Amino acid sequence: MAAGASDHRRSLVVVSGLMLVMLLASLDQTIVSTALPTIVGELGGLEHLSWVVTAYLLAVTAVTPLYGKLGDLYGRKVVLQVALVLFLAGSALCGLAQGMTELIAFRAIQGLGGGGLMVSAQAAIGDVVPPRERGRYSGLFGAVFGVSSVAGPLIGGFLTTHLSWRWIFYVNLPLGVAALAVLAVTLPSRSEHRHHTIDYAGTALLAAGLSAIILLTSLGGNTYDWGSPQIVLLGVAGVACLVALTVVERRAAEPILPPALFRNRGSWSRARWRWPSASRCSAR
16 A cells, blocks of 8 residues: 555656646747747847747657657657757757847757657656556646646746746746756656667658648748748648658558558547647647
């Protein structure tokens, strides 16, 4: 009984660290929006304003498919720690940025880490929580998205008004260090070694297709007209990459996006359940 209670407490500590990681990743998608006018007022570059958000989303999109496979190869713990360190380094650099070009580049670095936080944190649940309890903890992770969508703009506005817009990035540092310390002590390392094959072609096609769609929706109607050659080209490229992806994945030994996933009703049910939270984060 005592051992069971001890394991439960340990699981709660680990899950708390993972939820903090999720909060960092989801909060960063909403906290920046209210500070954008102030950032432009100080750094200039109004014509590049949308890229502060787009650079982060593009980086997240490009690396997210890889993190799951890297977790299989090297273990969830080390991959999550690397992603968190990269995210914190990008946050610190964003706070130190002296120009819009620097800020956009540092946001991309931040996104390279942020893309692994959500994927690795959710995958790490399987290492510490029994299967029958994972649904409950997944619900807690869903609540984190809801909290971040509401709290992000409020926190961003408060920090920008009373301190500086740079603090919307600096605030990640103490939270991230705390999460890193908790996970380093409590999250179990992988004890067994497995051989996996990385689907490089599928990863590249998925990243390219989703990036083209993100650019289309971000630039269309703003930087370029919806009927402009640039937007049409992005749309064609995005569709072509995704169509090619379906062909490549049928032949891959370990596809990054298994075709069988789309025939699984359970996967579609979870996707519909998570969609509202994800859409709110992306919209912001």
